[in-house]
Amino acid sequence: MSGFRLNLREGLGRAVDHDSKINFTFDGKNYSGRVGDTLASALMANGVSIVARSFKYHRPRGIFSAGSEEPNALVTVHSGARTEPNIRATELELYEGLEAKSQNRWPSVNFDVMAVNQLPGKAFSAGFYYKTFMGPSRPGHKATQFWWFCEQLIRRAAGLGKGASQADPDKYGRMNAFCDVLVVGAGAAGISAAERAASAGAKVILCDESAVAGGALLSSSELLDGxxxxDWVADRLAELAENENVTVLTRTTVQSMFDDNTYLAIERLADHVKTPGKHQVRQRAWNIRCKSAVIATGAIERPIVFAGNDRPGVMLADSARRYVVEYGVSPGRAVCVFTNNDTGWLAARDMAKYGVIVEAIVDVRKDVPDAIRAAGEESRAEIFLGAAITATSGLQTLSGAQISEFSETTGEVGRKLKKIGCDCIAVSGGWSPAFHLTSQQGEKPVWDAELQAFLPGEATSSWHVAGAMAGKFGLRHAFRSGEEAAVKALAEAGLGEGESDVPRIEGDEIDYAPAPVFEINTGGKAFVDLQHDVTAEDVRLAHREGLVSVEHLKRYTTLGMATDQGKTSNMSGLAIMAEARGKPIPDVGTTRFRPPYTPTALGAIAGDAYGHLASERLTPMHDWHVAEGANMYANGPWLRPESYNRSGESVEQAYIREAATVRKGVGLVDVSTLGKIDVQGPDAAEFLNRIYSNGFAKLPVGKARYGLMLREDGMLFDDGTTWRLDENRYLMTTTTAGAGQVMEHLEYHRDVVWPDLKVALASVSDEWAGVAVAGPKSRNVLKACVNDCDVSNEGLPFMGVRQATIAGIPVWIARLSFSGEMAYEVYCGAGWGQALWDALMKAGKRFQIVPYGLEALSTLRIEKGHVAGPELNGRTTPLDLGLGGMVSSKKNFVGATLLKRDAFHEESRLQLVAIKSIDGQRIRGGSHLVKGNKDQPGQTEGNTTSTCFSPELNCYISLALLEGGNARHGEKMFATNPVRNMHVAVEVVSPHMVDPDGGRMHG
Amino acid sequence: MVDVPERVSPLDAVVEPGVFGANTRSLEVFLSENLCGSLVQVQAWPDTVGAVEKAVQSVTKLGVPKAPATAHSETVSIMQTGPGRWLVDSEVEGLEDKLRGKVSAKNGAVTGLTHARVLIQIKGPKAAWVLASGIAIDFDLTAFPVGTSQISHHHEIGVTIHRTGEENFDLYVFTSFARGFWHWITTASSEVGYAVS
Structure with a gap:
């Protein structure tokens, strides 16, 4: 192919600015193009023939199409963090400074060392990997060592470009859009549908994947309304865009159709500039919810498969025509058209009209209509009927084509007719409707024998097809079908029919039905799937080896995979398989297309959800924690202080210091993250009594109680304290991580199980800031700052709840202890959280109060044997955790029945114990409890759940679940952790390691 | 007697008055942040809805609306957020106690949420566009008329939206998520440019 720019003039090169100049580079070499060019048209205009190397054989490849179906011309654009591979040059709009590189080649696209892969040829046929590398596996491994050796080399040799390893610096946006009618595709049918829908007052969204909407109209030679x-398209689109009910989105590909009339479209906002502006979004993902949709996605021209059909210079006929008409670029110095239908002839005529030399038109049909023959004659090309191209020649690019006799009925090739010198073969094998979106929804396509193509099947939801996508080829059919589809869509949207406005059309009327010829089988290397180097012989090999299903064919040969999803190859592959099987094509079937329609940047899908994937929840004291140097730790969505490390301290040193201070003095910790649920109503007490396994019916006003919540199957679900604030009002606290699930659990039981109970539930987690003050001096701190409340042991006894004020702030104080020390939880409105914290710190200063983090909080409760998330793991019952005393036998509650199952009462169950390190070694989380030594550890009998260094006991300790653990206190075992190569001698002890009698917290 | 301290908004540390983003010469989005004087949820039992409506009316002097409509005066807005459930926003403090005095447990429940939400206001020609970029509801005036409210979310952040004008929205956002929501809405607004007051 030796493309070149034609002399631009009126009507030629409609898409480009004739007087402009844009500089760009391809593989480091400087070129120039015009505003409106794609990279493909600009490369073609500069005579660049080889733009890529093929996936497997590294054969030179040229531009094959002019749209999103392109299998060959994939390039890498940008550099550094913005590097993006596999961009179709046929869609990439040229901009000043564009840097594009070819892919899958070394050292250059014109001389690729890996082209040596062509030499073993057939050895690399379909199933190469399975046949060559599969073998007996070693224990624990699935592949042979030979495969491991080869894998690296193969991965290096094959591939479709390399992505960036740095974070994407661009911004991506989203939009949620709602409309009455979504129209996909702004060609003749789509514009017609959008206009009709808009005329009925519908809210319309019209999407088109190209920079300039219009589809085939943009290069059409027809006149519309004269x-x-x-020009007609430009006027109509401008009118539509002015309609406030219509949104026209160009550069927008509708990638996916989902259930309930939901579509995903990707709008490319800044891919046609070098870098997005500072605040500009590069791409926007549109979630479009419509009442009905018109799918008018057109059709994709398909090639005929023949020997040597992958040489640079062989391309689709209509694409060749479009390069001429739209971009003013000739695809070659001498073009040969090879077709099985009328559209190839029109391509020849239109190209010749603008000065392209068409050497020959080769049609497999023996006869063609007079009007078509006349069009061919206009091109001054030599005409060959009942003939086919049977071979091509050329060193790297195309230089000639062999024309031979061919029978369209028998498929037999006859005598050679002529060898023609040409650098471009424009081939047309008919048209395949682009029914990808409907296929994604699982709608089976139906075969149209006349068009030799699959058409979308019957719509089972609110979408309607129009134009070439529906098999309605030609402008007259397209406009009419667009309006018809719009009327159906309007009815579904509950709107009137609108007004018809089909333009008067003057121009060609041709038959789009092709001869049923998909391949010219002469035994040479003929490619079906150019992107994955799948040949016609590969398809036949799959058949011979029994892989005859289209699903097997796809996976065995990789036909139809990769970035183009077989847009130009699927139909030919199916036809060749059908012939091999001796069956009609529809009996062979099709594969289902998957979303997206074209490759989509992950950033567009992820949107602004990057970094910490979920939004962070912050407590009112967050900034104070950060300012004090706390390590902030993600605990579910919350960020919590892990520890407040002093200079030079490790996390372990910090939490040991903090926990020790609480045991001896006083500390405070931010517990605002606890789930908090407001429970109110005349039946609130009864409701809580049924939810918790222990009794709540008689909890006095002004008291709190620790409660256990079970699932219906008897397993522990969550725990926490609930405070009775007045006769009909409770404040329930839950674990930080369990708050949402507990709320759902409560709402389900209130609404579904006990709808007769009058109970109101409201999440108040964000209403209250919470601070726990713990340690033997905690009461002193409160005494120093609390007003309006007696905090003595008599005034505020254990589990007592009181209202008070601290520094003018209204607070609730509950005497609760998670640490095992005397402790209080103080709650106030979140807006005063920091003021409360400051007041407590100020009051505690003379008692050397310290803030403590999650690690110290955990250490204190482990020492005390209080359970938390690691023990409430969904597989433990209250009995397993030594909480059997909190299971009432006098009432019914959620989980009561199934908790009585015998298996839950077996003594061999995993039961809560603690272990102490005997030799001073650290015990790691996830360790297993075994009896044997390191070499022969024996079977696991349990596992650690929560581990820490205990400053109180001066050794590493852990809570653990151990088979029959209740009866094994004092036993010596090992905590083994093979992953970390640790085998620690431990002693099993009671989980209540500190203050087992509770004197400290009750004192 | 120590005075009650000022409430602190989680956005105080991040809200910076000024003009930001693209097209700052022709701004189309205006953001501001407020603390509610009082924000109270009132819940009636299935058989006491009428009684609670009367109680709310006697305190707020406003008729209780049916969703999605809202009722509002200069100082009070009432939004229905579920069957027999309303969210009452007042510039005046102490509304929770007044309502609790009128709505007995026999008739319903009163829950204070004054500290639990931050009120973010967005207005301007592109306000609905910014909101639609992250909240999956239809902001068209026919689907979301002025004087109505809807409950939705931006990803996992719940938000109650009150449309107070064609281009004006009050957003009630969970306090602990407020900074995340502010980060999103300013990022989304930066594409068109915005002012913070």
């Missing part, structure tokens, strides 16, 4: 088609 105007050139591309």
């Amino acid at each position: 105007a050139l088609a591309h």
